Amino acid sequence: MASEQDKLLEEVTNREYQYGFHSDIEMDVLPKGLSEEVVAEISRRKGEPEFMLEYRLKAYRNWLKMKVPDWAHLKINEIDFQDIIYYAAPKKKPRLDSMDDVDPELRATFDKLGIPLDEQKILSGIAVDAIIDSVSVKTTFRETLAEKGIIFCSMSEAIKEHSDLVKKYLGSVVPPEDNYFAALNTAVFSDGSFVYIPKGVRCPMELSSYFRINTMNTGQFERTLIIAEEDSYVSYLEGCTAPMRDENQLHAAVVEIVALERAEVKYSTVQNWYPGDKEGKGGIYNFVTKRGLCKGDYSKISWTQVETGSAITWKYPSCVLMGNNSVGEFYSVALTNNFQQADTGTKMIHLGKNTRSLIVSKGISAGRSQNSYRGLVKVSKNADNARNFSQCDSMLLGDKCGAHTFPYLEINNNTAKVEHEATTSKIGEDQIFYCNQRGINTEDAVGLIVNGYVKEVINQLPMEFAVEAQKLLQISLEGSVG
Amino acid sequence: MLKIRNLRAVIDGKEILRGINLDIKAGEIHAIMGPNGSGKSTLAAVLAGNEAFEVIEGSVEFNGKDLLDMSPEDRAREGLFLSFQYPVEIPGVSMTNFLRTALNEQKKYRGEEILSASDFLKLMRDRKKLVDMDSDLTNRSVNEGFSGGEKKKNEIFQMAMLNPGLAILDETDSGLDIDALRVVANGVNKLRRPDNATILITHYQRLLDYIVPDKVHVLFKGQIVKSAGKELAVELEKNGYDWIKQEMEA
Ligand SMILES: Nc1ncnc2c1ncn2[C@@H]1O[C@H](COP(=O)(O)OP(=O)(O)O)[C@@H](O)[C@H]1O
Ligand SMILES: [Mg+2]
Numbered sequence: 265m266a267s268e269q270d271k272l273l274e275e276v277t278n279r280e281y282q283y284g285f286h287s288d289i290e291m292d293v294l295p296k297g298l299s300e301e302v303v304a305e306i307s308r309r310k311g312e313p314e315f316m317l318e319y320r321l322k323a324y325r326n327w328l329k330m331k332v333p334d335w336a337h338l339k340i341n342e343i344d345f346q347d348i349i350y351y352a353a354p355k356k357k358p359r360l361d362s363m364d365d366v367d368p369e370l371r372a373t374f375d376k377l378g379i380p381l382d383e384q385k386i387l388s389g390i391a392v393d394a395i396i397d398s399v400s401v402k403t404t405f406r407e408t409l410a411e412k413g414i415i416f417c418s419m420s421e422a423i424k425e426h427s428d429l430v431k432k433y434l435g436s437v438v439p440p441e442d443n444y445f446a447a448l449n450t451a452v453f454s455d456g457s458f459v460y461i462p463k464g465v466r467c468p469m470e471l472s473s474y475f476r477i478n479t480m481n482t483g484q485f486e487r488t489l490i491i492a493e494e495d496s497y498v499s500y501l502e503g504c505t506a507p508m509r510d511e512n513q514l515h516a517a518v519v520e521i522v523a524l525e526r527a528e529v530k531y532s533t534v535q536n537w538y539p540g541d542k543e544g545k546g547g548i549y550n551f552v553t554k555r556g557l558c559k560g561d562y563s564k565i566s567w568t569q570v571e572t573g574s575a576i577t578w579k580y581p582s583c584v585l586m587g588n589n590s591v592g593e594f595y596s597v598a599l600t601n602n603f604q605q606a607d608t609g610t611k612m613i614h615l616g617k618n619t620r621s622l623i624v625s626k627g628i629s630a631g632r633s634q635n636s637y638r639g640l641v642k643v644s645k646n647a648d649n650a651r652n653f654s655q656c657d658s659m660l661l662g663d664k665c666g667a668h669t670f671p672y673l674e675i676n677n678n679t680a681k682v683e684h685e686a687t688t689s690k691i692g693e694d695q696i697f698y699c700n701q702r703g704i705n706t707e708d709a710v711g712l713i714v715n716g717y718v719k720e721v722i723n724q725l726p727m728e729f730a731v732e733a734q735k736l737l738q739i740s741l742e743g744s745v746g
Numbered sequence: 747m748l749k750i751r752n753l754r755a756v757i758d759g760k761e762i763l764r765g766i767n768l769d770i771k772a773g774e775i776h777a778i779m780g781p782n783g784s785g786k787s788t789l790a791a792v793l794a795g796n797e798a799f800e801v802i803e804g805s806v807e808f809n810g811k812d813l814l815d816m817s818p819e820d821r822a823r824e825g826l827f828l829s830f831q832y833p834v835e836i837p838g839v840s841m842t843n844f845l846r847t848a849l850n851e852q853k854k855y856r857g858e859e860i861l862s863a864s865d866f867l868k869l870m871r872d873r874k875k876l877v878d879m880d881s882d883l884t885n886r887s888v889n890e891g892f893s894g895g896e897k898k899k900n901e902i903f904q905m906a907m908l909n910p911g912l913a914i915l916d917e918t919d920s921g922l923d924i925d926a927l928r929v930v931a932n933g934v935n936k937l938r939r940p941d942n943a944t945i946l947i948t949h950y951q952r953l954l955d956y957i958v959p960d961k962v963h964v965l966f967k968g969q970i971v972k973s974a975g976k977e978l979a980v981e982l983e984k985n986g987y988d989w990i991k992q993e994m995e996a
Contacts, residue, residue: 693798698834700818701794701827702848702904703855712847716838716887 293482294351300324303451306351310420310454313427323440323450330444336578336607337636337668341512343549348514349482350452405469414498415460416471419487422458429460433491437520437557437584445516445551445578449485453518456486461496461527470726472501483514490520492527494560499530501729512540512575516551525560525587530568532725533581534733537573539740544603544632547575554581555611558590558619566593567610568724570733572740575604580638582611585619585647592621595721597733599740600633600665609639609670614650614680623654626718629665630741636668643680650677656686659717661710661741663690711738747772747943748813748912753804755792762788762799764968770912773940777954777979778947780965781987786947787831789965790916794828795821809911822848823855825911829901829918831947836888841900842870844888845907852908873906877933895926902933909937914945919953931956951983964990 294305303324307317332343409416415426423430440450457473473488492498502519515537523529531554540547550573556565567581583592594610612621621641629635635658643650658667669686691713699709715722715734722730748770755763762785770776780786792799793806795818806813813821836844850860861869874881879899889897898918905913918930934944934957946957954962954976962978963970966987971994972978982990 692834694834695836697794697796697818698830698836699844699848701822701830702844702908703819703822703852704848705817705819705851708847708851712839712844713836716836719838 292351292353293349296349297346298324298348298350298452302350306452306454309351309353310423312420312423315427315431316423319435319440320451323447324452326441327444327447327451330441330447332444333578336638337634337670338576338578338605338607340549340576343512343514345448350485351454352482353454408469409467412465412468413462414465414467415458417458419453419456419458419489422489426458426460429491430458430489433520433522434487434489435520437522437555438518438553443553446518446553449487449516449518449553452483453485453487456488456517458488459490459498459500461490461492461498463493464495465493466496467498470499470501472503474503483516485515486517488517488519490522490529490531492521492523492529492563494525494527496524497528499726500532501726502531502533503536503729512547512549513538514549514551515574517553519552519554519581521556521565523556523558523560523563523565523590526562527560528564528566529556530566530724531556531581532729533567533569533571534725534729534736535569535571535573535577536736538575539573539602539604540575542602544575547604548573550574550577550579552577552579554579555584556582556592557584558587558592558616560590561587561616562589563587564591564593566591566595566724568595568721569597569608570718570721570725570736571596571598571606571608572736574606577604577606577608579608580610582613583621584613584615585621585650586615587619588616589618589620590616591619594621594623594625594639595724596625596637597628597718597721597737598625598635598637599628599737600630600635601740602631602633604631604633606634607636607638609637611640611642612652614641614643614647614652617646617648618650619647620651621653623652623656624720625654625656626721627656627658627667628661628714628717628737628741629658629667630661632664634666634668636670638670638672640672640674641682642674643677643682645676647677648679650680650682652680652682654682654684656684657717658686658688659714660688660690707742710741714738714741747809749805749807751805751807753789753792753806754802755788755799756802757788757799761802762968763792765804766965766968766970768963768970770943770945772911772943774960775938775944775946775957777959777962777976778945778965778970779949779962779979779982782949784965785968786965787916788968790828790831790914790945790947793821793914794818794826819851820855822908822910823852827905827908827910827913829898829905829913829915831916831918831920833889833892833897833901835890835892837890839888841884841886841888842867845870845884845904848904849907869907873903876936877903877906878929879903894921895923898922899926899929902930906933906937910942912943912945913937914947916947917949918946919948919950927953928956951979954979966990966994 303320307320438446440447461467521529537548537550558565565583571577585592592612598606598608600606610623623639625637627635627637637656641652656669660667667688671684695713696706696709714737722733725733750766750768753763753766778786801814846866853860919927959976962974962976964972
C-alpha cells in the first residue's frame with residue numbers, strides 16, 4: 265500500500281515559482297564586499313546622524329569576532345560575505361511624495377506582486393510599506409494614520425525624524441551582539457519599517473510591509489521596529505518575494521517589538537522568498553531574528569508565520585515576557601518541499617509573574633526537504649505561576665523528507681505549568697482515497713487536508729491574508745503528490 | 747448498470763477476489779452477505795478504485811463504460827458512491843467545505859452548473875432532514891470525533907448530497923442501534939429511484955427487514971457461491987454460514 269503512495273509522491277513536478285521575475289529598475293548600487301568603509305558609506309548615503317554610524321561600526325567590529333551559528337539542523341553552504349552587495353537602491357529619489365514619483369517599472373513590479381500602492385485602489389484598508397532591495401519606496405496611508413498620532417514610515421526616515429524613539433528602542437530587544445546575523449544586520453541594514461502607536465490608540469487598519477529582493481547578488485538586511493505604547497493595539501503584516509536566481513541570496517532581517525502596559529501587537533508573516541529550483545539550486549537564505557518584548561504588565565505579543573519560501577529558513581520569533589500577566593503567542597506553519605530546509609520555532613522567556621505563552625507549530629515536509637521545530641520555554645526564578653502550552657505537529661508527504669522536533673525546557677520555578685504535545689503524521693492514503701471517492705482529485709485532496717491541518721494557525725491571519733496563505737500552501741505543494 | 751465479469755484481485759500476492767460475476771440493473775437493490783474475511787470490503791474497494799488492490803483479471807462495466815480504466819475520482823464523478831465500512835477523519839476540514847468541493851467537482855465533470863453558496867446550503871438543509879442528520883455534525887470537521895453511529899449516518903448524508911447512480915454500502919448497518927439503523931434504512935429507501943441501484947454489504951439479515959433487496963448473494967472465499975431472492979437472507983440468518991461452507995467443501 266505504501267509503495268503506491270510513494271510512487272505518487274515521487275512524481276515531484278513542482279510548478280515554477282510564480283514571483284520569479286526580475287524588474288529592470290535603475291539602481292544605485294555599492295560594489296560588492298564588506299568593510300568599515302562600506303558600513304560608513306551605507307550610513308553616509310542614507311544621510312544618517314552620527315549616533316547611527318557609531319552604532320553600526322560597533323556592531324560590525326563585534327560581528328568580525330563572531331562565528332556563523334552551527335547548532336541548527338541545517339546544511340548551509342559557506343557564505344562568502346565579500347561576494348555580496350550590501351546596498352542597492354532604486355535610482356529615483358527614495359523619498360517619494362506621491363505615486364507620480366514612483367518609477368513606472370517599479371510600480372509595475374508591485375502590480376505584478378499584487379500589491380496595491382495606489383491609495384485609491386486599496387479596498388481592504390491596509391497601509392503598505394513597500395521595500396525593494398534596500399530602500400523603502402512608498403508608504404501608503406500616512407496621513408490617515410498621522411491623524412491618530414501613529415507613525416508608520418521607513419526606518420531610514422525614522423532614524424532622521426524620530427531619532428529619540430529610535431535611540432531609545434533600537435537594539436533594546438535584539439542587541440547588536442545578540443547573534444551573528446543580528447550583528448551583521450545592525451552593521452549594514454539599509455531599511456525596513458518603523459511603527460509607533462501612541463498611548464491608548466487602536467490602529468484602525470492593518471499595517472503591512474512587502475519586501476522584495478531584486479538586484480542580483482544583493483543581500484537584504486531590513487530592520488523593523490514596532491513600539492506599542494500603553495493600551496494600544498496594532499496588527500502588522502509582512503510579505504516577501506524574490507526573483508529566481510541560480511545563486512543563493514542572503515536575507516538577514518531583524519524585527520523588534522516593544523509592547524508596553526496592556527498593549528497588544530500581532531505580527532503576521534507570509535514568507536515566500538524564492539525557495540530554489542527542484543534540484544535545490546538557488547534560493548534565499550533566510551536568517552532572521554525576530555523578538556518581542558512584553559515590557560508592560562498585561563501586554564501581549566502574538567507572532568503568526570506562514571513560511572513556504574526560502575532555500576534555508578533559520579528563524580525563531582520569540583517573546584520576552586517581562587511584564588506581569590503578559591502573554592506571548594507563536595503560531596507557525598512551515599512548509600518545505602524539494603530541497604528546502606527549515607529550522608524554525610520560538611523562544612518564550614517567562615520573567616514576570618502569571619505570564620502565559622502558547623505555541624502552535626505545524627510543520628509540513630514534502631520532497632527531500634528537512635523541517636525542524638526548535639523551541640525553548642524558559643521560566644525564570646521569579647516567574648511565579650507561569651503557564652505554557654506547546655503543540656508541535658509535523659506532517660510528512662512522502663518518505664524522503666524529514667521532520668524533527670527539538671523542544672527545550674528550562675524551568676527554574678516550581679509553580680510553572682508547562683505542557684508539550686507533539687504528533688507526527690504521514691498524510692494518509694486512506695484520507696486521500698476517501699476524498700477521491702467523493703470526486704476530489706489527489707492534488708485537491710492534499711490541499712484540502714493540508715489546509716485543514718494548518719487551520720488553527722491560518723485562522724490567526726487577517727482574512728485576506730488567510731486566503732492568500734491557503735493558496736500559497738496549495739501552490740507550494742503542487743506536484744508533490746500525484 | 748453494473749456488469750462484473752470474472753473479477754480477480756490480489757493484495758500482497760494473496761488472491762482475495764477469485765472470479766466474481768455480478769449483474770446489477772437500474773432500480774435494483776442487491777445484498778451481498780458472507781462471513782468475515784470473505785472479500786466483501788475488498789470488492790467494494792476494487793470497484794471504488796482503491797489502488798492498494800491489484801486487479802489481475804476480469805472486467806467491470808459501469809453504465810457502458812470500462813470502470814477499471816478510470817481513476818477513483820472519475821468513478822465517483824460517474825456516479826459510484828461508497829459508504830465506507832470505516833470512514834476516515836479529516837481534521838480541520840469542515841463537512842460543508844468538503845462536500846461543497848466534492849459536489850462541485852462532480853458537477854464540473856458532468857458539465858453541470860455549480861451551485862451557488864446559498865443553493866448549496868439549502869440543499870444541505872434539505873438532505874439533512876431527509877436522513878435525520880444532526881445539524882451540528884455538518885459544522886464539524888469530516889468525521890472528526892464522530893461516534894461510530896454518527897460516522898455511518900454521515901456516510902448516508904453524503905450519499906444523499908451526491909445523489910449517486912450506484913451506491914455501495916459497506917456494513918453501514920454494523921454497530922448501529924435500532925434507531926440509527928432505521929434512520930439509515932429510511933435514507934436509503936427515500937433515495938431509491940428507478941434509475942439508481944444499491945449494493946448492500948451486510949452481515950445481518952436485520953437490515954434487510956427495513957430495506958428489501960431484489961437479490962441476495964453469498965460471497966465466500968472471494969467467490970459468489972449462491973444467489974437467490976430475499977428468502978436466502980432469512981435462511982442464512984437461521985442456519986448461519988456453516989451449511990454453505992459444508993456445501994462448498996463437500
Ligand atoms: N490491506 C490488506 N492487506 C492484506 N490483506 C488484506 C488487506 N485488506 C484485506 N485483506 C485480506 O483480504 C481478505 C478479505 O478481507 P475483506 O475484504 O475486508 O473481508 P470482509 O469485508 O468480507 O470481511 C481477508 O483475509 C483480509 O485479511
Ligand atoms: Mg468488510
